[in-house]
Amino acid sequence: MTKRRDFIKKSVLGTAGIAIGGMGFSSKSYASIIGANDRINAAVIGIGGRGSAHISAWCTLKNSRNVNLKTLCDVDEKFFANSIKTVESRIGVKPLTEWDMGKVFDDKEIDVVSFATPNFWHALGTIWACQAGKHVYVEKPACWSIWEGRKMIEASKKYDVRVQVGTQSRSLANVIEAIKFLHSGGIGDVYMARGLCIKPRDSFGITKDSNPPSTLHYDNWLGPVAYRPYNEKKGHYNWHWFWETGNGDTGNQGPHQFDIARWGLNKNEHPVTAYSVGGVYGINPDECAQETPNTQSSIFKYKDGKMLEFETRGRYSNAESSLETRIGNVFFGTEGYLEINDEVWKAFRKREKEPFAGSKPSTGQPAAETLTGTEGAEHFANFIDAVRSGKDSELNCSITEGHYSAALPHLANISHRLGRGLKFNGDAEKFVNDPEADAMLSRKEYRKPYIVPDKV
Secondary structure, X not given: OOEOOOOOOOOOOOOOOOOHHHOOOOOOOOOOEOOOOOOEEEEEEOOOOOHHHHHHHHHHHHHHOOEEEEEEXXXXXXXXXXXXXXHHHHHOOXXXXXXXXXXXXXXXXXOEEEEOOXXXXXXXXXXXXXXXXXXXXXOOOOOXXXXXXXXXXXXXXXXXOOEEEOOHXXXXXXXXXXXXXXXXXXXXXXXXXXEEEEOOOOOOOXXXXXXXXXXXXXXXXXXXXXXXXXXXXXXXXXXXXXXXXXXXXXXXXXXXXXXXXXXXXXXXXXXXXXXXXXXXXXXXXXXXXOOOOOEEEEEEEOOOOXXXXXXXXXXXXXXXXXXXXXXXXXXXXXXXXXXXXXXXEEEEEXXXXXXXXXXXXXXXXXXXXXXXXXXXXXXXXXXXXXXXXXXXXXXXXXXXXXXXXXXHHHHHHHHHHXXXXXXXXXXXXXXXXXXXXXXXXXXXXXXXXXXXXXXX
């Protein structure tokens, strides 16, 4: 039988949420010892939108990784009915449902939780889960701010649990092959990476404040965000486009390509400078209240002089590269360049017009182990394998990796909002003689009881 340790503390539950993060645990919480053949019980927190992919991935892993999707959790109960049907049709079991994540953490049978909540819940939810001894898979960007990312790293280490960030390209065979090619000198010394997020979006409109739907536990949805009246246009998904809740497309779709760019450059560190400019173009501000830019150009430099460029285009645009890339990356080396578009890559030598290396069609895995066809399932499988081994080194994108990649769009957005370039001290995770910029490394104030603690 699986050995499980009891909770050190019980979560404090109520209509206002839970206060576990403020309880000040003094003892180290040890992860469950999970054997190779023991069943792993999972819960998904946030089942609308991206959460449907989490549900699908856990169902896919039922047999190959002996995972049971026990609980679905969301503050909006309107998502429960369809999600229950999906799970029942996939694995033949009816999952439990909860709207308060505290009850999920209080369940001693839950081993792992995956978060597909809004960005502003990632850090606090992850920290609470770590304190409860749960292993965590958290969507990108890992955190809403740079300071929050550091707290997540500290929580993972303190409570000895695995935390994987959902930049699933880290687990795709063709992308892994491309990065190995770069690191082995395939195009010489890689001196610059260029990430692309070309994703046209139309205006989402504007409306007056109103009462929240009866299915939505609105106080819990807001969590750490300062209270404000409910507004449909600032709620589900549209929260991405407001600074108090989101990070724009540079911090939404962007983290996937930021991660690949930094990975290809082989930079396990923060840049020393950041500069970003942008704005909202092609949308009438009287008809849409979007705050984050839909068009943004960012550039970073590392201490050895290597550069990372990032382009966010949220209006009509051409694609780039011979692969007609819209969401992808291009790497530039002293002997050529390499393009990545999803799982396809090509490398070109100097001025040659034809690629001299590139990806091969995937042959897949044996039928019983096939994970393709379910977006991100390989990444979830890697997470489960690391949970069983108990080794952070086996995670394809640990919280530390995810933090470095999330910091890039955060730095870009701070530069954009201040309207100037920035110098960053990566070791201290502070700006150089710039208190105005330092003030934007974290939220000014967290709403009680949803406070990300200084000491996790």
